[in-house]
Amino acid sequence: MKNRAKLDPKLTWDLSQIYQDDNAWEEAYQKAAEKVKTVENVRGTLSQSPEKLKEGLDVLYDTLHDAELVYLYTMLKKSLDNGDGKAQEMSGRAAMLFTDLSAASAFLEPEILAMDSALLDQYRKEEELAGYRHILEDINRARPHTLDEEKEKMLALLGDISGSADEPFEMFESVDMSFPPVRNEKGEEEPLTHGSFGAFRESADRRVRKEAFEAYFGEFKKYINTLAAVYANSVKFDNYYTKVRNYESACHKALCSSNVPISVYDNLVNSLHEALPVLKRYLELRKKVLKLDELHMYDLYCPIVAECDAKITYEEAKSMVKKACAPLGERYLELLDRAYEERWIDVYETKGKTTGAYSCGVYDVHPYVLLNFSETFDDAFTLAHELGHAMHSYFSAEKQDYANHDYRIMAAEVASTVNEVLMTRHLLATETDPAKRAYLLNHFLEGFRTTVFRQTLFAEFERKAHDLNQQGVPLTAETMNRIYRELNELYYEGAVVDELQDIEWARIPHFYRAFYVYQYATAFCASVSIVRNILETGDASGYLEFLSLGGSDYPLNELKVAGVDLTDPAVVNDAMKEMEQALTDLEKLLLK
Numbered sequence: 001m002k003n004r005a006k007l008d009p010k011l012t013w014d015l016s017q018i019y020q021d022d023n024a025w026e027e028a029y030q031k032a033a034e035k036v037k038t039v040e041n042v043r044g045t046l047s048q049s050p051e052k053l054k055e056g057l058d059v060l061y062d063t064l065h066d067a068e069l070v071y072l073y074t075m076l077k078k079s080l081d082n083g084d085g086k087a088q089e090m091s092g093r094a095a096m097l098f099t100d101l102s103a104a105s106a107f108l109e110p111e112i113l114a115m116d117s118a119l120l121d122q123y124r125k126e127e128e129l130a131g132y133r134h135i136l137e138d139i140n141r142a143r144p145h146t147l148d149e150e151k152e153k154m155l156a157l158l159g160d161i162s163g164s165a166d167e168p169f170e171m172f173e174s175v176d177m178s179f180p181p182v183r184n185e186k187g188e189e190e191p192l193t194h195g196s197f198g199a200f201r202e203s204a205d206r207r208v209r210k211e212a213f214e215a216y217f218g219e220f221k222k223y224i225n226t227l228a229a230v231y232a233n234s235v236k237f238d239n240y241y242t243k244v245r246n247y248e249s250a251c252h253k254a255l256c257s258s259n260v261p262i263s264v265y266d267n268l269v270n271s272l273h274e275a276l277p278v279l280k281r282y283l284e285l286r287k288k289v290l291k292l293d294e295l296h297m298y299d300l301y302c303p304i305v306a307e308c309d310a311k312i313t314y315e316e317a318k319s320m321v322k323k324a325c326a327p328l329g330e331r332y333l334e335l336l337d338r339a340y341e342e343r344w345i346d347v348y349e350t351k352g353k354t355t356g357a358y359s360c361g362v363y364d365v366h367p368y369v370l371l372n373f374s375e376t377f378d379d380a381f382t383l384a385h386e387l388g389h390a391m392h393s394y395f396s397a398e399k400q401d402y403a404n405h406d407y408r409i410m411a412a413e414v415a416s417t418v419n420e421v422l423m424t425r426h427l428l429a430t431e432t433d434p435a436k437r438a439y440l441l442n443h444f445l446e447g448f449r450t451t452v453f454r455q456t457l458f459a460e461f462e463r464k465a466h467d468l469n470q471q472g473v474p475l476t477a478e479t480m481n482r483i484y485r486e487l488n489e490l491y492y493e494g495a496v497v498d499e500l501q502d503i504e505w506a507r508i509p510h511f512y513r514a515f516y517v518y519q520y521a522t523a524f525c526a527s528v529s530i531v532r533n534i535l536e537t538g539d540a541s542g543y544l545e546f547l548s549l550g551g552s553d554y555p556l557n558e559l560k561v562a563g564v565d566l567t568d569p570a571v572v573n574d575a576m577k578e579m580e581q582a583l584t585d586l587e588k589l590l591l592k
Contacts, residue, residue, distance in 0.1 A: 001349050001350060001351060002348045002349065002350055003350070004080070004081075004350040004351070007347075007348060007350070009343070010341075010343060011314075011345075011346070011347040011348060012343065012346050012347070013076065013080070013343060013344075013345075013346040013368055014342075014343040015073060015076055015077060017343075017365050017366070018069065018072070018073045018076075018362060018365050019073055022086070022090070025070065025073055025074070025090070028066065028069065028070055029070050029093065029094070029097070031066065032063070032066040032067045032069075032070050032097060033097060033100075035062070035063040035066055035067075036063055036067065036097065036100050036101045036104055037104070038059065038063070039059060039060060039063055039101065039104045039105050040104055040107075041059070042055065042056035042059050042060075043107050043111070044111070046108070046111050046112055046115075047111070047112075047114070047115045047119070050123045050126040050128055050129055051128060053112075053123055053129065053132075054128050054129055054132065056108070057132050057135070057403070060105055060108060061402055061403045063101060064101065064402075065363065065364075065402045067094075067097050067098060067101055068363070069362070069363075069364075070094050070097065071091075071094040071095065071097070071098060072360060072362050073094075074087060074090040074091040074093075074094045075091060075094075075360070076360060076368055077090070077091075078090075078091045078354075079353065079354040079370055080346065080350070080352070080353055080354075081350075081351070081352035081353065082352050082353070082354060083351075083352040084352065099157075102156045103153060103156045103157055106149065106152040106153035106155075106156040107149045107152070107153070109139050109142070109146050109152065110146060110147065110148055110149040110152050111149065112136070112139055112140075113139065113140070113143050113146050117140065117143075120136065120140055121140075123136070124136045124137065131401050131403060131404065132403060134404065134551075134552055134553060135403060135404070138259075141259065142256075144246060145245040145246055145247060145253075145256070146245075147244070147245070151244075155241075155244070166234065166509065166512030166513075168230050169227070169230050169231070169509065169512060170509070172223070172226075172227075172230075173194070173507065173509075174194070177219060177223075178219075179191075179192035179193065179197075179215055179216060179219050180192060180215050180219075182196075182200055182208065182211050182212045182215055183207075183208070183211060184203075184208060185203060185204075185205045185208055192212060192215055192216060195355060197212055197216045198301075200212030200216075201213060201298060201301045201302070202301050202302050202303060203302060204302060204303075206292075206298075206299070206302075209298045209299070209301075209302060210296070210298050212298075213297070213298035213498070213500065214500060217500035217501070217503060217504065217507075218500065220503050220506050220507055221500065221503055224477045224481075224503050224506060225476075225477050227477075227506040228475065228476060228477035228480055228506070231465075231475070231480070231505075231506070231511060231512075232469070232474075232475035232476075234511070234512050234514075235250075235465055235466055235469045235475060235514075236469060238250045238253075238254075238466060238514045239466060239469055239470050241253065242470070249466065249467065249470060250466040250470070250514055250515070251265065251463050251466065251467075251515055254514055254515035254516075255515065258408045258409075258410055258554060258555050258556075259554040259555075259556070260410065260554075260555065260556060260566075261567065263567065264522065264556070264566050264567060265459070265463075265515075265518055267567075267569045267572065268456055268459075268518060268521055268522055268525075268572055269456060269459070269460060270569070271569050271572040271573050271576065272452065272453060272456050272521075272572070272576075273490075274573075274576075275573075275576040275579075276490070276491065276493065278576060278579055278580050278583065279449065279453055279491065279492075280493050280494050281583060282445055282449065282583055283295055283492065283494050283495055284494060285304075285583070285586065285587055285590065285591075286299070286300070286304050287299075287494075287495075288591070289304040289590055290302070290304060294495075294496050295494065295495040295496065296495065296496045296498055297488075297492070297495065297496070297497060297498045297501040298498070299495075300449075300492075300495070303439075303442070304442055304590070305435070305438045305439045305442045305590070306435070306439070311375045311376075312375055312376065312377055312379065312380050313375060314347055314373055314375070316380070317373070317379060317380035317383050318336075318340055318383070320380050320384075320423065320426075320427075321336065321380070321383055321384045321387060321419070321423065322336055322337075323426060324384065324419070324422045324423040324425075324426035324427070325384075325419060325422055326426075327422065327534050327535060327538070327540055328422075328534075328540045328543070328544065329540055329544065331544075332391060332540075332544070335391055335394055336387060336391075338366075339367075339369065339387060339390060342366070344366055344367060344368055344369055344390065345368075345369045345370075345371060346368070346369070346370050346371065347371050347373045348371070348372070348373055349372040349373075349374065353370075353372065354370060355372060356370075356372065357369070357370055357371050357372065357382050357385070357386050358370050358386065358389075359386045359387070359389035359390045359393065359416075360393075361389075361390070361392075361393025361394070361396070361397060361405075361406075363397050363402055363405055364397070364402075366394065367389070367390035367391075367393040367394055368390075369386045369387065369389075369390050370386075371383065371386065377439075377443075380423070381420055381423055381443075384419040384420055384422070384423045385416045385417070385419060385420050386416065387419060388415045388416035388417070388418055388419035388420070389412060389415055389416045391415065391547060392407060392411075392412060392415035392416075392547050395544070395547040395548040396547065396548060396549065396550030396551075397550070398548065399548035399549070399550065400548070400549070400550035400551070400552055404550050404551050404552040405550040405551065406550060406551045407549070407550050407551050407555075407558075408551060408554075408555045409516065409519050410519045410522065410523065410555035410556075410559075411546070411549075411555045411558050411559065412523075413519055413520055413523030413524075414523045414526050414527050414530070414546075414559065414562070414564075415547060416523075417451075417523050417524050417526075417527035418527045418530055418531055418543070420447070420527070421527050421528055421531040422531055424440060424443065424444045424447075425531060425535060427440050428440050428441070428444075434589055437585075437589060438586060438589045438590060441582050441585055441586040441589070442586060444582050445579065445582055445583060445586065447524065448524070448575075448579040448582075451520050451521065451524045452520075452521045452524050452525065452575070452579075453491060453521075454491075455517045455518065455520040455521045456518060456521045457487050457488070457491050458508060458510065458511070458517045458518075459515065459517050459518035459521070460487055461480075461483055461484055461487055461505055461511075462511055462514055462515060462517075463515070464483050465480060465483065466514065468483075477503075480505055480506075481502040481503060481505075482502075483505075484501075484502055484503070484504065484505045485497060485501070485502045488501055488502075522566055522571075522572075524575070525571050525572045525574075525575035526559060526562075526564045526566060526571060528574070528575040528578050529563070529564050529571055529574060529575065530543055530562050530563060530564060532578075533563050542561055542562050542563050543562045543563075545561050545562075546558055546559065546561045546562035549561065
């Protein structure tokens, strides 16, 4: 682990581009807090005229912009050292500011919806409201699910409680849980943590990955009833909002927020069920190459092809990403150079730094990318992924005003995955060494297995859990274990579904953001289609326009600009054909 004080500043974030220092942040916080108090002043004025409606929305979004900037500075600062007490305190204050703003503005949507629908349509056509046209359309679309002002305010105040349904899980899983040590390949005991579990399950030594699997999930099994109760409460909150807002189901509510029809979700599940023979074939190849009599769940993550290079430096990874993204044009490459040179990226792991990787757009500044780069091949793909998010944020902020710049998750995951698929395509097109080609093909196939099939399995699990609760069935540990086992037996036919696999659902943090994960699968399939089109035509203009749309339209409409219609099952079906072709190519290399 590197010492932050000794790192070249070029490899760290420059947060002074947001606020010069903490004193400047404090001054901005106080101003934002005062602005929150003024939001109430526009109450009762919104229906008086188009001009008054614009004035009210201007006040709200101007205040939201200031509050968001205050929050993002603290979030980024805290990410660099989660043990920093001052950063924790600042982050807590900023989060409460958002709660205050949510409660103060609870009147806004009910007041707009109190207007006659024809009058609201007339207002929306006025030129001064052009920048809010999509937002007003979205509010009007939610008319059947919006309550009166008092009830909306009550729900806003409840948001701090219901929105933190995952906090007991996070504190227990991240802070209180501990695991027994695991013997490594040399027989020496090493600590087992959430982070090291990933490394252990990729071990070439089957004993190591089996012991890690049993030790890790064994601990979750000890507390499975507690974890079941925590998740059940999260589901109950989701279904509570579903009921009071008059949605058909929790799935309907979640998809409706982005105007996505249930058919998109159903098409994904149906297409993947039809493609399960391809996954089964891939599992059979894994079993054969690993020379196993039985393929167990702890055998799914160990590489079947050794990693190409022992180390890939950060400089090499930067170059790889640029070469892969060349089909996106000179402007895209220029922005990548800016990201590298202008301290958008915090590169290396340091003490207390948030694990993993993420990108965070900061309107009127630039995106920030967090990495924990450890010089592996996967780290190069992570760099490409997060820079895809960053470029999406940059292009959207450049083209859209603040109210319309923030894109939805369904669109976001496309921008990141396109870069990963471009990396794969570029490397396969330029690599002639059979071993390296096999590694790249296997990496691509693992993307299908983990991002498309596994996330859809997750999506089916959470839908079944929410539906059972809505039907009045208690969500006990036994019930959820059974659901999860049945899905694993369906998806991983031909493998041994170990008993401890039944409780994997209890460790998935995404389940506390219901019906989020299916978008990883749709995004991967959409990205495969977009990259195929760009490479075949040499024209990335539609995709670049998509990146600039932000939240100015619904995700499905935005994706059509990039040449993808997710309401058509062909998008997923065609992606499955690409998976099958990659599998065929890998079989030829490995089974010679």
